[in-house]
Amino acid sequence: MNKPLLIRFLAHPDVVADFSAEQWSLFVRQADGSALWPYAIAVLKQYQLIDQVPEHLRWRVEAAANVAASHHLSMEWEIGCLSAALREVHASLVLLKGAAYLAARLPYSDARLYGDVDILVPEDKLAVITAALQRHGWLFEQKDEYDQRFYREWSHELPPMRNAYRFTNLDMHFTIFPRKGRYQPNPELLLREKRASGLASEVYTLCSEDMVLHCATHQFGDGEFDRGLRNLVDLRGLLQTYAGKQDFWERLLERAQLLGLQEPLYLALSALQSILNHELPEVIQDHVRRWLQQSWRHQVVAKCFKLATTPQHPSCLGVTTRLARFVLYLRGHHLRLPLHLLVPHLVRKSYLQWTNGKQREEQEFQG
Amino acid sequence: MFRRWIRPISWFSFDGDYPLKPLPQAQAVALLEWGMNYCFSTSAHHLLVIHGAALERDGVGLVMPATSGSGKSTLCAGLVLRGWRLLSDEMIVIDPKDGSMRPLPRPISLKNESIAIIRSRCASDQLSAPIPNTIKGTVAQLRPPSVSIQQMKNRAVLRRVILPRYVPAVKTELTSITQGQAALALIKNAFNYGVLAEQGFDTVGSVVSQARCFGLEFSDLDTALALIEESAAEGAV
Numbered sequence: 001m002n003k004p005l006l007i008r009f010l011a012h013p014d015v016v017a018d019f020s021a022e023q024w025s026l027f028v029r030q031a032d033g034s035a036l037w038p039y040a041i042a043v044l045k046q047y048q049l050i051d052q053v054p055e056h057l058r059w060r061v062e063a064a065a066n067v068a069a070s071h072h073l074s075m076e077w078e079i080g081c082l083s084a085a086l087r088e089v090h091a092s093l094v095l096l097k098g099a100a101y102l103a104a105r106l107p108y109s110d111a112r113l114y115g116d117v118d119i120l121v122p123e124d125k126l127a128v129i130t131a132a133l134q135r136h137g138w139l140f141e142q143k144d145e146y147d148q149r150f151y152r153e154w155s156h157e158l159p160p161m162r163n164a165y166r167f168t169n170l171d172m173h174f175t176i177f178p179r180k181g182r183y184q185p186n187p188e189l190l191l192r193e194k195r196a197s198g199l200a201s202e203v204y205t206l207c208s209e210d211m212v213l214h215c216a217t218h219q220f221g222d223g224e225f226d227r228g229l230r231n232l233v234d235l236r237g238l239l240q241t242y243a244g245k246q247d248f249w250e251r252l253l254e255r256a257q258l259l260g261l262q263e264p265l266y267l268a269l270s271a272l273q274s275i276l277n278h279e280l281p282e283v284i285q286d287h288v289r290r291w292l293q294q295s296w297r298h299q300v301v302a303k304c305f306k307l308a309t310t311p312q313h314p315s316c317l318g319v320t321t322r323l324a325r326f327v328l329y330l331r332g333h334h335l336r337l338p339l340h341l342l343v344p345h346l347v348r349k350s351y352l353q354w355t356n357g358k359q360r361e362e363q364e365f366q367g
Numbered sequence: 368m369f370r371r372w373i374r375p376i377s378w379f380s381f382d383g384d385y386p387l388k389p390l391p392q393a394q395a396v397a398l399l400e401w402g403m404n405y406c407f408s409t410s411a412h413h414l415l416v417i418h419g420a421a422l423e424r425d426g427v428g429l430v431m432p433a434t435s436g437s438g439k440s441t442l443c444a445g446l447v448l449r450g451w452r453l454l455s456d457e458m459i460v461i462d463p464k465d466g467s468m469r470p471l472p473r474p475i476s477l478k479n480e481s482i483a484i485i486r487s488r489c490a491s492d493q494l495s496a497p498i499p500n501t502i503k504g505t506v507a508q509l510r511p512p513s514v515s516i517q518q519m520k521n522r523a524v525l526r527r528v529i530l531p532r533y534v535p536a537v538k539t540e541l542t543s544i545t546q547g548q549a550a551l552a553l554i555k556n557a558f559n560y561g562v563l564a565e566q567g568f569d570t571v572g573s574v575v576s577q578a579r580c581f582g583l584e585f586s587d588l589d590t591a592l593a594l595i596e597e598s599a600a601e602g603a604v
Contacts, residue, residue: 029382062413070562314383 006030006311009040010233011277013047024054030311032060034229035113038068042111068111075102075114078168082117083203085136089128093203094120094194096173096214098234100205103197106237116160116169120206122191123174130158130172137164150345154180154337176214177221178336185217185259208242209255216268217261220305223332225325228309229275235268236278249284266291270302275309304328381406390501396508397501400476404457407471408558414469415461415563415570418556421454421468421523422446427599428468428523430459431531432556435503438533438585441481444509445592448488453515454523459553463563463570466577467522472515474508482507484588527599528553528580531591539590541581541598549580 005027008015019027031037041064044050053061075098083093095102096118101109121129138161140148151159157173175187194204206214215238219231242248256265269288272278280288292298307324310316333342377395379387379402386405390398408416419432420443429451433439443456454460454470461468474495477485482505486494495508528549529541550571554560560567581598585591 033382059411059413063410064412066412066562066564066566070564073564074561312383317383 004030004311004313004316006034006036006040006229006316007275009043010036010229013043013049016044016049016052019052021054021056024057026313026315028057028060030313030316033313034311035227036230036233036311038064038111038113039108039230039233041065042108068113071112071114072102072110074166074168075099075117078117078163078166078170079103079199079203081136081163082119082133082170083200085132085138086129087202088135089125089132091121091125091129091132092194094191095197095203095205096120096176097218100197100211101234101237103199103203104205104211104241105198106241108237112234116171118157118171118173120173120176120187120190123187126158126172126174133161133170133172137166138162138170139164146348154178154341154345156181177217180337180341181221182335183217183221183260183264185213185261189259190214207255208238208245209248209252210259212238212242212252213256213259213261213265217264220264220267220271221332221335223325223329225308225328226312229311232268232271232276232309236272236276239272239278243281249281253287262291266298267302267305271305271309274302274306301328301331304331379405394498394501396495397476397498397503397506400473400508403473407458411460412559412562413463415463415560415567416558417459417461417553418457418558419459419553420456421459421470422451423454423468423523424451424599426524427527428454428525429527429529429595429599430468430525430553431529432459432552433531434556435478436533437531438481439531440475440477441484441533441588442531442583442585442591442595444475444477444481444485445488445588446595447475447509447512447515448485449592449596452518452523453511458558461525461570461574462522463566466525466570466574468525469522470515470519472511472519474510477507477509479504485509524577525574526578528575528578529583529595529598530581531583531585533586534584535586537584537586539583539585539587539594541583541591541594544580544582546575546578546580548582549578550575 005019005023009027028037031040037060041050041061044053079095079099086093098112098114099117101112102114140159141162147159151157156175156178157171161170161172163170176185176190177183190206190210193207193210195207197203197205205211212235215231215235219228256262266288269280269284270292273280273288292302304324304327307320308328310321337345375392376389377392377398378385378389379398381402387398387402417432418434419430420439421428421430422443423429431439431442440456443453447453453472453475454468455472456475458471459468460471482497489509493510497505497507499505530544530549530552553571553575557567563570579598583591583594
């Protein structure tokens with residue numbers, strides 16, 4: 001009944017007209033915690049509601065504009081640097097997630113907060129591309145043999161690399177879902193359909209349908225929720241941009257089947273409908289409905305996602321939300337790594353965390 | 368759960384986040400101060416925020432951008448006790464729109480040896496009881512004069528940049544430096560220069576171009592304070 005202010009706003013921006021001063025404060029903090037405040041400002045401007053921001057929060061608008069501009073600038077710069085590094089070894093730069101939205105110049109991409117850069121590289125070129133990146137200052141943070149092996153054999157990306165000059169992080173993916181996980185999308189199919197981004201030559205993104213599928217898989221095959229709502233907004237942005245293309249939906253369903261990503265896609269579409277009141281074409285609504293009716297499990301998981309996807313703010317993290325998030329956290333682990341590999345891995349990780357924590361405490365105590 | 372009775376600790380939380388490590392209850396005041404600094408420097412990105420002290424007297428705004436241990440808080444406390452208005456001993460806050468400085472007056476945080484030096488100069492109720500064994504050593508808080516608080520909405524104009532460096536047993540000396548050197552020091556100590564990008568560069572450039580800039584190496588507080596006041600009095604700009 002009592003939907004969080006941010007979710008109400010994302011579904012219908014004009015709700016802010018009725019916000020009290022306290023509600024405005026809470027709304028801004030919910031948006032800020034969810035990394036959606038600059039986005040909210042862009043929407044407020046587009047709907048000519050920006051004048052509704054009360055006096056005491058004006059500074060928040062100015063501050064967010066500066067932050068968003070610096071994120072955008074820095075991401076653009078990173079893309080340029082990566083492209084230069086990859087050009088040396090005649091590899092094309094294929095961007096994923098945020099970097100791809102920027103390169104594709106999606107609406108609101110200049111009001112998005114960017115984190116790590118994610119790229120997709122063909123597995124047979126990993127070694128040569130890694131070497132090129134290292135020459136340009138990107139270094140692996142984890143040198144541990146186990147970590148390297150874990151990432152390469154079981155995961156979908158290499159251990160994160162960090163640029164020694166700019167301290168920016170890079171995730172190099174060789175596929176888009178953990179290798180030993182439930183979904184096994186073939187990365188060659190993704191790469192074959194890559195699209196020139198228009199940002200610069202030799203800078204690519206996935207094709208629009210695959211961008212949607214990756215965005216869905218990223219969230220609905222995972223169990224982390226700090227950025228759940230932001231991811232849903234990304235997804236909606238992708239659909240708003242590309243859904244008008246001829247045969248988009250047919251192609252999307254085809255690609256989902258080909259890549260084995262129907263489950264995350266249906267979960268994502270169902271979440272868009274139920275959380276953001278996003279309108280889908282009738283045919284697609286039918287597909288989603290039929291998929292949900294196929295099994296009670298689908299319904300439970302969809303319900304959990306609905307409960308778990310809230311603003312990242314204490315006002316929205318009640319018992320139900322936390323419980324739903326915990327269930328999905330377990331599901332996420334289960335999807336990403338089969339149990340016989342997962343358990344030993346977690347045991348090892350928690351043991352290391354425990355011993356490292358102790359070491360760190362001792363060091364700090366001495367220092 | 369039993370923490371309430373056995374070795375109680377204090378937490379700092381900000382919108383559900385716990386950005387700082389909890390500290391023993393005795394250090395709660397220090398934790399609160401660091402927490403407030405954290406909140407300000409991570410959210411006030413509409414302003415250029417620089418690590419350093421800022422004061423004002425007779426229309427002359429003075430800033431001392433510096434890292435910890437340079438003696439800026441001691442100098443700042445010394446100036447405040449000689450009648451300067453405290454803007455902040457921790458954060459120089461500049462509005463990029465007009466280059467004016469915004470006050471953020473809060474207790475001046477003194478560390479280790481400087482506590483005794485300042486205690487001998489101020490009224491006994493002006494300095495808090497020292498909190499020993501924090502990560503920064505012993506800390507104590509000096510209450511800002513009430514006039515600094517009353518005038519906290521009045522902005523100041525930056526006219527002097529001083530780069531302080533405490534060096535034991537050195538001859539206390541104030542030397543002119545270029546505006547470029549001062550600009551670099553402001554940039555180096557800024558929390559959000561990168562966020563403001565071009566606007567940050569322009570802001571630093573415009574404020575230093577109207578300021579006189581000095582380096583200060585000191586071991587003796589009184590000589591240092593006298594030199595600073597002398598340089599502030601000379602000429603309007």
